[in-house]
Amino acid sequence: xxxxxxxxxxxxxxxxxxxxxxxxxxxxxxxxxxxxxxxxxxxxxxxxxxxxxxxxxxxxxxxxxxxxxxxxxxxxxxxxxxxxxxxxxxxxxxxxxxxxxxxxxxxxxxxxxxxxxxxxxxxxxxxxxxxxxxxxxxxxxxxxxxxxxxxxxxxxxxxxxxxxxxxxxxxxxxxxxxxxxxxxxxxxxxxxxxxxxxxxxxxxxxxxxxxxxxxxxxxxxxxxxxxxxxxxxxxx
Amino acid sequence: xxxxxxxxxxxxxxxxxxxxxxxxxxxxxxxxxxxxxxxxxxxxxxxxxxxxxxxxxxxxxxxxxxxxxxxxxxxxxxxxxxxxxxxxxxxxxxxxxxxxxxxxxxxxxxxxxxxxxxxxxxxxxxxxxxxxxxxxxxxxxxxxxxxxxxxxxxxxxxxxxxxxxxxxxxxxxxxxxxxxxxxxxxxxxxxxxxxxxxxxxxxxxxxxxxxxxxxxxxxxxxxxxxxxxxxxxxxxxxxxxxxxxxxxxxxxxxxxxxxxxxxxxxxxxxxxxxxxxxxxxxxxxxxxxxxxxxxxxxxx
Numbered sequence: 076x077x078x079x080x081x082x083x084x085x086x087x088x089x090x091x092x093x094x095x096x097x098x099x100x101x102x103x104x105x106x107x108x109x110x111x112x113x114x115x116x117x118x119x120x121x122x123x124x125x126x127x128x129x130x131x132x133x134x135x136x137x138x139x140x141x142x143x144x145x146x147x148x149x150x151x152x153x154x155x156x157x158x159x160x161x162x163x164x165x166x167x168x169x170x171x172x173x174x175x176x177x178x179x180x181x182x183x184x185x186x187x188x189x190x191x192x193x194x195x196x197x198x199x200x201x202x203x204x205x206x207x208x209x210x211x212x213x214x215x216x217x218x219x220x221x222x223x224x225x226x227x228x229x230x231x232x233x234x235x236x237x238x239x240x241x242x243x244x245x246x247x248x249x250x251x252x253x254x255x256x257x258x259x260x261x262x263x264x265x266x267x268x269x270x271x272x273x274x275x276x277x278x279x280x281x282x283x284x285x286x287x288x289x290x291x292x293x294x295x296x297x298x299x300x301x302x303x304x305x306x307x308x309x310x311x
Numbered sequence: 312x313x314x315x316x317x318x319x320x321x322x323x324x325x326x327x328x329x330x331x332x333x334x335x336x337x338x339x340x341x342x343x344x345x346x347x348x349x350x351x352x353x354x355x356x357x358x359x360x361x362x363x364x365x366x367x368x369x370x371x372x373x374x375x376x377x378x379x380x381x382x383x384x385x386x387x388x389x390x391x392x393x394x395x396x397x398x399x400x401x402x403x404x405x406x407x408x409x410x411x412x413x414x415x416x417x418x419x420x421x422x423x424x425x426x427x428x429x430x431x432x433x434x435x436x437x438x439x440x441x442x443x444x445x446x447x448x449x450x451x452x453x454x455x456x457x458x459x460x461x462x463x464x465x466x467x468x469x470x471x472x473x474x475x476x477x478x479x480x481x482x483x484x485x486x487x488x489x490x491x492x493x494x495x496x497x498x499x500x501x502x503x504x505x506x507x508x509x510x511x512x513x514x515x516x517x518x519x520x521x522x523x524x525x526x527x528x529x530x531x532x533x534x535x536x537x538x539x540x541x542x543x544x545x546x547x548x549x550x551x552x553x554x555x556x557x558x559x560x561x562x563x564x565x566x567x568x569x570x571x572x573x574x575x576x577x578x579x580x581x582x583x584x585x586x587x588x589x590x591x592x593x594x595x596x597x598x599x600x601x602x603x604x605x606x607x608x609x610x611x
Contacts, residue, residue, distance in 0.1 A: 254448070254449060255448045255449065255466055258448075258466050258467040258484065258485060259466060259484060261485075262484045262485055262503045262504060265503060265504055265522060265523060266503060266522055269522045269523070269542070269602075272541070272602070272603075273541065273602055276562060276563075276602070280578070280580070280581055283562075283578075283581070283583065285560050285562060285583065286602075288600065289541060292520065292539060293522065296501075296503055296522050299501070303466060308428065308429075308430050308446065309448060
């Protein structure tokens with residue numbers, strides 16, 4: 076195994092998904108390559124640290140009490156104004172900027188923020204209607220662009236495909252090689268190669284959403300292929 | 312018993328024994344010719360392993376099955392009623408090696424909803440107007456006509472379609488898809504290594520995804536086109552006026568654009584390229600994404 080090949084397989088080695096032959100070849104390379112051993116140690120330490128991170132990190136301070144207080148102050152000020160004698164001038168600007176006066180400005184600002192948030196949430200939730208522009212590739216093909224969401228989808232697909240591989244191997248042993256199974260197996264090698272290539276590139280550039288989608292697409296192609304192999308007509 | 316009698320009895324016993332050891336008489340090909348009365352929109356399900364299935368639409372409210380059953384075919388079953396009919400070629404439980412199969416020509420009402428399941432049998436369908444679904448492993452599939460819905464799935468057999476369909480969906484592992492002059496509102500095609508050729512096609516929407524299959528398209532896309540491959544090449548030749556927004560992205564493939572705008576690198580550390588531009592008012596949306604496949608955009 077060359078140095079570059081070993082570098083590409085370190086992540087899979089840490090994840091425990093390398094085949095027996097590849098694992099042994101990699102371990103043989105590690106025995107003689109200090110650089111790869113250092114990188115492997117760094118990967119393993121990263122995993123240990125990631126596992127120790129909390130599930131949630133609350134914000135540094137809670138903003139709501141101040142907003143709630145500002146809203147209550149404004150409500151109290153309105154009650155006061157409503158009860159005030161007639162003729163008393165009510166300058167808006169005086170109320171806004173008078174020091175120690177009504178805290179209208181912070182309350183208005185809070186209301187504006189809430190309104191903005193409401194608009195953003197509403198726009199995010201409203202799906203395009205039939206007359207609207209079609210959803211973009213990035214919006215339709217993935218579970219969302221967050222690394223956590225992509226990793227979760229990928230973990231599910233990987234597990235399904237691993238189970239499918241085991242089932243397929245059993246099918247081939249029991250039933251022999253039907254022409255359909257032989258054809259599907261030949262294509263399976265091509266899909267596995269596509270997965271390996273896309274994963275290697277994504278590992279080097281984990282922030283690239285195009286690569287994330289390519290890895291997911293390759294796994295979906297594999298799952299679809301396995302489904303073909305398990306169909307009744309493929310056993311004839 | 313005399314010597315002659317003993318000889319005769321021995322010979323008779325020998326013949327009987329030989330007959331028993333020889334087994335049953337060798338099966339032969341036989342012809343079939345059956346007709347059933349059905350509704351104009353009957354649901355027809357046809358199953359065969361090997362041989363050939365030819366289905367044609369006609370104006371009669373009848374199903375007519377004519378053909379030949381191969382030596383190792385047990386029987387032909389035609390079961391159902393006017394609403395739903397199943398035509399099933401029955402083989403022995405364990406097929407030993409190659410089978411010649413059955414060759415059937417089946418005429419059905421042109422408004423029938425037809426489903427065909429085959430393994431290595433070739434399939435040819437024409438003059439139907441409703442819904443057609445074909446599920447094949449290695450048989451070739453040839454379809455002509457104008458359909459409401461068209462679904463064809465194959466492993467290694469090639470698919471050849473001519474005509475029109477409101478909705479069309481194709482799935483292939485390594486079989487190639489040749490969709491000549493196909494006019495459709497919605498087209499979906501998915502392959503692993505099979506290529507897709509679309510010539511003279513007027514589409515509303517198209518979605519094509521493949522691992523290493525290539526796409527060659529010539530025609531128009533009115534609403535949206537989504538193309539994604541791992542290493543397959545995408546070659547789009549637009550005819551007529553082009554009114555579309557283009558978004559193309561590739562990790563290591565090349566982008567060759569006859570419309571003018573050049574792609575730009577998206578990262579100094581990778582060969583990723585992105586190209587975004589608009590022709591006309593950008594009414595349609597064309598999105599292309601490949602890992603290493605090349606992208607070529609042309610206009611005629």
